[in-house]
Amino acid sequence: xxxxxxxxxxxxxxxxxxxxxxxxxxxxxxxxxxxxxxxxxxxxxxxxxxxxxxxxxxxxxxxxxxxxxxxxxxxxxxxxxxxxxxxxxxxxxxxxxxxxxxxxxxxxxxxxxxxxxxxxxxxxxxxxxxxxxxxxxxxxxxxxxxxxxxxxxxxxxxxxxxxxxxxxxxxxxxxxxxxxxxxxxxxxxxxxxxxxxxxxxxxxxxxxxxxxxxxxxxxxxxxxxxxxxxxxxxxxxxxxxxxxxxxxxxxxxxxxxxxxxxxxxxxxxxxxxxxxxxxxxxxxxxxxxxxxxxxxxxxxxxxxxxxxxxxxxxxxxxxxxxxxxxxxxxxxx
Amino acid sequence: xxxxxxxxxxxxxxxxxxxxxxxxxxxxxxxxxxxxxxxxxxxxxxxxxxxxxxxxxxxxxxxxxxxxxxxxxxxxxxxxxxxxxxxxxxxxxxxxxxxxxxxxxxxxxxxxxxxxxxxxxxxxxxxxxxxxxxxxxxxxxxxxxxxxxxxxxxxxxxxxxxxxxxxxxxxxxxxxxxxxxxxxxxxxxxxxxxxxxxxxxxxxxxxxxxx
Numbered sequence: 453x454x455x456x457x458x459x460x461x462x463x464x465x466x467x468x469x470x471x472x473x474x475x476x477x478x479x480x481x482x483x484x485x486x487x488x489x490x491x492x493x494x495x496x497x498x499x500x501x502x503x504x505x506x507x508x509x510x511x512x513x514x515x516x517x518x519x520x521x522x523x524x525x526x527x528x529x530x531x532x533x534x535x536x537x538x539x540x541x542x543x544x545x546x547x548x549x550x551x552x553x554x555x556x557x558x559x560x561x562x563x564x565x566x567x568x569x570x571x572x573x574x575x576x577x578x579x580x581x582x583x584x585x586x587x588x589x590x591x592x593x594x595x596x597x598x599x600x601x602x603x604x605x606x607x608x609x610x611x612x613x614x615x616x617x618x619x620x621x622x623x624x625x626x627x628x629x630x631x632x633x634x635x636x637x638x639x640x641x642x643x644x645x646x647x648x649x650x651x652x653x654x655x656x657x658x659x660x661x662x663x664x665x666x667x668x669x670x671x672x673x674x675x676x677x678x679x680x681x682x683x684x685x686x687x688x689x690x691x692x693x694x695x696x697x698x699x700x701x702x703x704x705x706x707x708x709x710x711x712x713x714x715x716x717x718x719x720x721x722x723x724x725x726x727x728x729x730x731x732x733x734x735x736x737x738x739x740x741x742x743x744x745x746x747x748x749x750x751x752x753x754x755x756x757x758x759x760x761x762x763x764x765x766x767x768x769x770x771x772x773x774x775x776x777x778x779x780x781x782x783x784x785x
Numbered sequence: 786x787x788x789x790x791x792x793x794x795x796x797x798x799x800x801x802x803x804x805x806x807x808x809x810x811x812x813x814x815x816x817x818x819x820x821x822x823x824x825x826x827x828x829x830x831x832x833x834x835x836x837x838x839x840x841x842x843x844x845x846x847x848x849x850x851x852x853x854x855x856x857x858x859x860x861x862x863x864x865x866x867x868x869x870x871x872x873x874x875x876x877x878x879x880x881x882x883x884x885x886x887x888x889x890x891x892x893x894x895x896x897x898x899x900x901x902x903x904x905x906x907x908x909x910x911x912x913x914x915x916x917x918x919x920x921x922x923x924x925x926x927x928x929x930x931x932x933x934x935x936x937x938x939x940x941x942x943x944x945x946x947x948x949x950x951x952x953x954x955x956x957x958x959x960x961x962x963x964x965x966x967x968x969x970x971x972x973x974x975x976x977x978x979x980x981x982x983x984x985x986x987x988x989x990x991x992x993x994x995x996x
Contacts, residue, residue, distance in 0.1 A: 643825070686831055686832060686833035686840075687831045687833045687834060688831060690825075690826070690827055690828065691827050691830075691831060693825055711825075712827045712834065713834060714834045714835065733985075734834065734982070734985045735981075754978055754981045754982055754985065755982065755985050756982070
């Protein structure tokens with residue numbers, strides 16, 4: 453029997469046990485006064501998790517297939533893309549009741565709120581549009597034609613530009629929000645999923661699920677500065693599917709969710725090189741920081757949990773079971 | 786006549802008929818154009834996705850030669866075997882091992898679970914692909930029948946009218962079958978995910994007993 457093992461590395465033995473015990477048993481993670489919200493597309497729910505204890509406080513039923521979520525009205529409401537209900541639901545975060553809906557157009561998947569806190573921009577996967585909604589009048593303002601199967605939505609910190617990705621056209625569309633016209637389109641790798649601006653507004657990062665890369669685009673020149681690729685020992689390329697991206701406020705690090713690879717990549721934003729891969733739950737999809745950016749939360753669509761990553765130690769420290777097929781995650785301070 | 790869904794399939798089906806004939810016998814290729822599920826196709830789940838323990842390279846047939854491991858793998862990978870019982874059996878298996886061999890045996894057990902569930906999942910992926918190709922072929926046939934209907938509508942003979950009537954009835958039936966089968970695709974696509982979930986659960990349970 454031992455012969456079978458003579459070639460194997462034993463390096464990972466203790467780290468494996470440590471990791472899994474840490475992941476799956478309760479640990480003390482310190483005090484945080486915030487709340488985490490997770491959408492679960494199969495259960496049609498929003499799970500409310502206490503940021504201090506990581507206990508599930510409540511599970512709220514919403515419309516069919518909730519996916520993209522965003523905070524609004526000074527963090528008093530949660531906008532929920534209920535994709536199969538074909539509208540946005542507005543969840544009051546004090547009462548945890550849906551108070552009204554917003555007209556999004558068909559199959560809303562992802563959304564982003566303008567920095568002024570009023571205009572909501574929604575990607576409609578089925579009709580190739582970005583819908584602009586005024587959250588005060590609760591009316592659709594305009595629809596902007598984009599590429600086939602729009603998905604990712606990133607807004608520049610000054611609110612001047614919206615970058616929308618189209619899954620089938622494989623482009624990042626730069627939409628001027630003053631004219632509401634597409635002014636440029638940048639070709640990226642296959643099935644772009646998420647667009648995220650850096651905090652200084654100079655770059656936009658676009659993940660490509662099938663292409664397996666993240667394109668770092670210079671906003672001024674609209675040129676791709678680098679395509680970051682990912683290599684994980686023991687995992688084939690087809691399992692590495694970048695989706696969610698989060699960039700730290702200090703501009704030093706980026707975190708990329710790698711889908712079925714069950715890893716979050718830690719990227720140095722200066723060298724644009726991967727520093728480390730963190731093991732999380734199965735099919736990691738979207739990410740959110742705690743307000744102090746000490747912790748990172750991931751939604752894991754197959755293992756039906758949320759992983760908690762300690763960003764000081766760069767370790768996954770906990771798993772919190774949520775609804776089935778968790779998709780979006782946001783943190784309310 | 787409700788035909789839009791079938792017609793929408795036609796351009797797609799035309800492009801993939803050659804690909805389908807080439808890949809029938811092979812393992813599903815990444816992003817096979819016939820793949821109907823929303824999740825991108827991943828033909829095989831690598832160990833590293835769910836396992837941070839000792840390497841399992843070279844163990845893919847070794848586990849089958851150890852009867853205790855082989856029997857346990859067979860039981861705990863069954864889709865009808867409940868998770869609580871699997872946890873108990875794995876714990877009992879771990880406690881039976883000599884301390885110096887425990888991690889090796891647990892790793893062998895994981896290798897068996899991985900092999901077995903990947904094999905089950907691969908069969909399932911092939912089934913989904915066959916189903917999807919069947920839908921494409923059905924859509925092609927519907928398209929041909931619709932062309933024939935257009936041709937017969939322009940004809941004036943009584944024989945043509947009879948053929949037209951029969952063809953319309955046939956198309957309606959085929960359309961209904963097509964739509965019903967379409968409705969099952971979402972469920973089919975959820976089946977490989979259930980296997981991945983079981984793999985993740987078993988991997989974590991086994992790893993929890995590693996020293």
